[in-house]
Amino acid sequence: MSYYDYRVSQEIAATDPPFAALIMAAARKADSDNVELLREAWPETIAELRARYNAPGGLLPGESS
DSSP, X not given: OOHHHHHHHHHHHHTOOOHHXXXXXXXXXXXXXXXXXXXXXXXXXXXXXXXXXXXXXXXXXXXXX
């Protein structure tokens, strides 16, 4: 980790995003090994990310914007 990474983490934390959103964002940036580690730790969150990624507009059946 660099000082830049640390500073960006402060900026992200200041916006108070939901924890699941942080995990989903991390998975979007992760390589295949790291996304697998995320999947092992948070399988439901990664499954939802995949489902929403493949759903039109990210909406799951029965949801509306």
